[in-house]
Amino acid sequence: MTKVLVAFATRFGSTREIASAIAAELIAEGIEAVAAEATSSLNPDDYDAFVIGSPLYGRKWMSVAGMFAAITSERINGKPVVLFSVGTLGVGSPEAGRTEHDEFVARLKEVAPKLNVISDEVFTGYFERSNLPWYLRIIDRFAPTPQGDHRDWAAIHAWANLVATKFKG
Numbered sequence: 001m002t003k004v005l006v007a008f009a010t011r012f013g014s015t016r017e018i019a020s021a022i023a024a025e026l027i028a029e030g031i032e033a034v035a036a037e038a039t040s041s042l043n044p045d046d047y048d049a050f051v052i053g054s055p056l057y058g059r060k061w062m063s064v065a066g067m068f069a070a071i072t073s074e075r076i077n078g079k080p081v082v083l084f085s086v087g088t089l090g091v092g093s094p095e096a097g098r099t100e101h102d103e104f105v106a107r108l109k110e111v112a113p114k115l116n117v118i119s120d121e122v123f124t125g126y127f128e129r130s131n132l133p134w135y136l137r138i139i140d141r142f143a144p145t146p147q148g149d150h151r152d153w154a155a156i157h158a159w160a161n162l163v164a165t166k167f168k169g
Contacts, residue, residue, distance in 0.1 A: 009065035025160035038068035073112035
């Protein structure tokens with residue numbers, strides 16, 4: 001049986017909920033999966049495949065997720081990896097959200113060329129203005145993001161199902 005680690009970073013919990021939904025979908029497909037925050041205490045040797053995700057802020061992942069992917073890439077060399085990003089740029093412009101994600105994934109592959117990325121996806125997230133630090137609230141005034149939960153759960157579950165198919169191979 002394939003054992004999958006769904007490693008994630010989150011600032012306000014939205015990405016944790018997406019990672020949990022992905023793990024639940026993998027489990028429903030007969031794959032042993034666990035969702036856990038990306039930390040150095042996770043042992044990649046214990047898993048056969050990986051899902052790694054983070055919110056996108058300023059065209060990059062939270063550092064803990066990016067570092068997890070880059071640092072563990074040597075140890076997970078050859079094992080299948082899928083990546084997902086969560087962001088709000090795609091709420092107003094799906095193309096811009098996709099571009100931001102694609103550019104980050106390309107940079108990650110340059111830093112960690114041994115990551116065997118077999119799939120990647122970007123999802124819109126949850127946005128609440130009150131969660132922003134003061135300096136981002138100022139920026140948000142010029143290009144406001146609509147508040148609320150913009151996650152497309154049907155798309156998340158469909159992608160997780162596709163990932164399960166790839167992991168079953």
